[in-house]
Amino acid sequence: MAYIKSVDSVFEIIAEPNRRAILSLLVSSQQSVGEIERQLRMPQPTVSKHLRVLREAGFVEATVDAQRRLYRLRPEPLQEIDAWLAPFRQFWSAHVDALEHYLDRIDPTKEDQSKPTKKKTRRRRRGSNRERDIGETK
């Protein structure tokens, strides 16, 4: 009775820190709920709930052993994440090379630079070169 919505994407699943912890724990070997509970020091209902989410999303599967449930990883959802990452990998290998090329289109003092003699007159498209960096607003 937990239909109507579940969770759309694998990304929402691994957004939760406790769930990531559980997954990491299961990499080495399968574990019972109690074992997870003890190693991660989290309340049993919390563990069970997260396991349920992980199970319904296909990240883990369980085996019944008496009163125990042995949970283990399933590869597919994680592979899905890996696949999403693929295009970006291409990007960041190219990025090191591209960096120098960017640098001379951008003010080299970057990161914090005092605006360089504020000139105006360019427009985007065509000759533009007046591109300043925006700092993190953190």
Next chain:
Amino acid sequence: MAYIKSVDSVFEIIAEPNRRAILSLLVSSQQSVGEIERQLRMPQPTVSKHLRVLREAGFVEATVDAQRRLYRLRPEPLQEIDAWLAPFRQFWSAHVDALEHYLDRIDPTKEDQSKPTKKKTRRRRRGSNRERDIGETK
């Protein structure tokens, strides 16, 4: 003035579908807010807000060009995700091999595989061997 909390992990950032869309869009090349807005068909404030989150998390950086902001990817946070995934990759390469070994510890009627002469004899604390699979409750 948007400190005190930001977001802890890169995973929470990419949990949001629109943000993933923006990132994917930026893989090919940098884009202005308006371009993103049009291509993804989302309201401008929505785009700006997501860009802000992405920027503060280091996923993107921006360059000012007149009234435009040109956003482009930064590799680090995505690499962080990639790094988290690493241990699991090892797991799923091993998984294909391990599969057959698992199959005879588990009830063979499940899923569909041709069970290889179901043998038993493993345990887990005392005599029990009754390990059943748990179905998705979806």
Next chain:
DNA sequence: GAATTATATACCTTGACAAGCATATTCCAA
């Protein structure tokens, strides 16, 4: 069968966050 262990689930409360809408800000052009 009673007590105990292991796990799941129900209910409730609270906090986070995304969207919508309006508005502020900045830069440009005429």
Next chain:
DNA sequence: TTGGAATATGCTTGTCAAGGTATATAATTC
């Protein structure tokens, strides 16, 4: 300087998910 384009931000609201606590279910042992 007025208007318009591009982008950012403030405020409000609804939704959803996570945690806490209690309890249900199931298997085990005595």
